[in-house]
Amino acid sequence: MNEIEALLKILAQTVIDGKKDDTVKITNRLLELNYPPKQILDEGLLPGMEVVGVRFRDNIIFVPQVLISARAMKAALSIVEPLLSEAKIEGLGTIVIGTVKGDIHDIGKNIVTMMLRSSGFKVIDLGIDVSVDKFLDAINKENPVIVGMSALLTTTMVYMKIVIDKIKQNALPVKVMIGGAPISKRFADQIGADAYAKNASEAVIIARELIGINK
Amino acid sequence: MSSFIDELNKPGILLCDGAMGTELQKRGMAVGVCPEEYNITNPKFIKEIHKDYYNSGAQIVETNTFGANCLRLKFYGFENRVKEFNNAAALLAREVCPVNGFVAGSIGPLGEMIEPLGEITEQQAYDVFAEQVIALYEAGVDVLFIETMMSLDEAVIAVKAAKENSSLPVSATMTFELGKAGLRTPWGVDTKTAVEILSSLDVDIIGSNCGKGFDEMIEVIKEMKQFTNLPLLAQANAGLPEWLEGISVYNETPEIIAPKTEQLISLGIKLIGGCCGTTPAHIKKMSEIITNFNIR
Numbered sequence: 001m002n003e004i005e006a007l008l009k010i011l012a013q014t015v016i017d018g019k020k021d022d023t024v025k026i027t028n029r030l031l032e033l034n035y036p037p038k039q040i041l042d043e044g045l046l047p048g049m050e051v052v053g054v055r056f057r058d059n060i061i062f063v064p065q066v067l068i069s070a071r072a073m074k075a076a077l078s079i080v081e082p083l084l085s086e087a088k089i090e091g092l093g094t095i096v097i098g099t100v101k102g103d104i105h106d107i108g109k110n111i112v113t114m115m116l117r118s119s120g121f122k123v124i125d126l127g128i129d130v131s132v133d134k135f136l137d138a139i140n141k142e143n144p145v146i147v148g149m150s151a152l153l154t155t156t157m158v159y160m161k162i163v164i165d166k167i168k169q170n171a172l173p174v175k176v177m178i179g180g181a182p183i184s185k186r187f188a189d190q191i192g193a194d195a196y197a198k199n200a201s202e203a204v205i206i207a208r209e210l211i212g213i214n215k
Numbered sequence: 216m217s218s219f220i221d222e223l224n225k226p227g228i229l230l231c232d233g234a235m236g237t238e239l240q241k242r243g244m245a246v247g248v249c250p251e252e253y254n255i256t257n258p259k260f261i262k263e264i265h266k267d268y269y270n271s272g273a274q275i276v277e278t279n280t281f282g283a284n285c286l287r288l289k290f291y292g293f294e295n296r297v298k299e300f301n302n303a304a305a306l307l308a309r310e311v312c313p314v315n316g317f318v319a320g321s322i323g324p325l326g327e328m329i330e331p332l333g334e335i336t337e338q339q340a341y342d343v344f345a346e347q348v349i350a351l352y353e354a355g356v357d358v359l360f361i362e363t364m365m366s367l368d369e370a371v372i373a374v375k376a377a378k379e380n381s382s383l384p385v386s387a388t389m390t391f392e393l394g395k396a397g398l399r400t401p402w403g404v405d406t407k408t409a410v411e412i413l414s415s416l417d418v419d420i421i422g423s424n425c426g427k428g429f430d431e432m433i434e435v436i437k438e439m440k441q442f443t444n445l446p447l448l449a450q451a452n453a454g455l456p457e458w459l460e461g462i463s464v465y466n467e468t469p470e471i472i473a474p475k476t477e478q479l480i481s482l483g484i485k486l487i488g489g490c491c492g493t494t495p496a497h498i499k500k501m502s503e504i505i506t507n508f509n510i511r
């Protein structure tokens with residue numbers, strides 16, 4: 001195994017372990033070695049985050065560890081991202097994302113945001129408790145190709161329909177992608193969303209599909 | 216009127232109320248409204264719910280203050296109204312409380328994470344809980360129900376704030392989910408650790424609330440019972456909500472929970488009630504079961 005391969009492996013592990021300082025250090029080291037930022041992402045950071053997702057699902061780790069890993073990932077992204085746009089890698093278009101009104105859960109949405117950004121989308125994150133008006137304003141202003149909505153409560157997931165109805169009423173040319181633990185494909189179909197993704201890596205695949213890129 | 220502690224020491228099962236949050240929604244509260252603001256803007260509405268629970272046989276009702284701490288209220292721009300909301304809520308419950316009834320002050324999670332996961336320091340967390348504790352205490356609640364705790368650190372801080380800023384009995388309940396690692400809170404705390412740490416703080420009641428329904432609650436109580444002799448409180452959700460053509464419906468009806476209530480009682484709990492999705496009808500069913508049991 002050469003040095004780069006070894007470093008990428010360690011990089012993934014630092015994300016899994018949530019060792020932010022090391023994640024940053026190794027990301028910088030790889031950049032010094034002139035390894036392309038896109039590949040640092042795809043071969044180190046994202047595989048690490050993938051493992052975190054699986055371990056969370058399997059109850060090997062819990063919310064605190066997910067947060068700590070997300071933080072390490074975020075720190076590395078803040079270094080890698082500007083370089084990606086410098087290198088003009090894949091301008092896939094803009095996505096507006098937010099957690100719907102009445103809901104303050106943002107851990108999952110933040111991970112989805114990070115993954116979308118790292119795959120080449122420009123993501124405008126409206127934060128939590130986002131009202132239909134806020135979504136509409138952002139759509140009008142930013143001209144996104146996709147709107148992403150997150151909800152973790154059965155009481156707030158219904159709010160997604162309000163936003164979708166408004167988008168349709170105004171005939172806005174934007175696709176809607178939704179997610180969050182209580183959301184299902186069936187629910188997405190029922191309320192007229194264009195797509196549902198059950199986790200962050202699927203969100204990336206589906207977002208690409210929505211804009212006509214398969215794989 | 217006997218004190219709450221006297222009541223706790225008597226034999227027999229004590230019945231708490233069912234859900235407030237989902238009941239408010241069912242009765243028409245819109246999405247995105249601050250539920251605790253209703254204590255001021257819709258006092259009648261809140262009193263109705265309390266009254267319905269007392270009339271269904273509940274001896275203890277919980278104040279509508281689950282999210283009435285300044286961090287959660289800040290979300291609605293009400294961070295300066297902690298005292299007002301908690302005072303009002305306690306008085307509303309008291310107004311409809313029968314002579315042999317009790318009012319429990321509900322204290323939920325902060326809504327933000329404590330360092331190093333979040334930005335809140337332990338001292339800030341303590342101060343936030345203390346402010347709510349004092350407001351409930353001043354307004355004359357009989358007991359404090361610290362509930363839906365997922366992080367043990369946060370639960371410990373809440374219990375300390377409750378004990379050090381009031382002379383009230385304190386209950387602490389956490390939310391568990393059954394996964395591949397057994398029963399854990401979303402923060403990863405198991406029942407044994409929860410019981411050991413919380414009992415070391417001299418809480419008066421320990422237990423579990425919320426979660427995925429009565430079946431998992433039975434498992435939680437089985438485990439907790441092995442680790443403590445403290446009075447146990449179980450407040451399960453009426454199953455999980457399902458989205459059914461426009462409304463969310465909880466799948467465990469009063470009939471479904473009846474045998475499960477009996478099972479919880481036979482496991483040796485002292486207090487029972489309901490969390491999300493339970494209604495006055497659920498409490499009425501429990502009341503019938505308890506009446507039979509207490510006579511036996």
Ligand code: B12
Binds near residue numbers: 053111148151427
């Ligand atoms: C952490 C947490 C909190 C934290 C939130 C902190 C934060 N900044 O987000 C706090 C403590 C504040 C909180 C508060 C509440 N919570 Co909470 N919370 C959770 C918990 C434990 C974990 C959620 C989480 O972050 N998961 C980890 C992430 C990575 O997963 P995820 O969110 O599902 O996201 C993934 C996918 O869903 C998807 N995805 C997510 N969003 C999107 C968006 C798009 C566009 C796409 C494509 C995909 C996608 O990709 C993500 C990454 O793979 C869950 C229980 C659980 N185990 O899930 C309860 C839970 C969601 N909470 C619940 C409840 C009831 C509440 C409260 C009402 C009361 C309470 N118990 O305290 C309040 C609500 C406040 C409000 N108005 O929103 C219930 C919801 C029940 C229901 N179905 O309605 C749950 C299920 C717990 C339970 N069993 O009772 N909560």
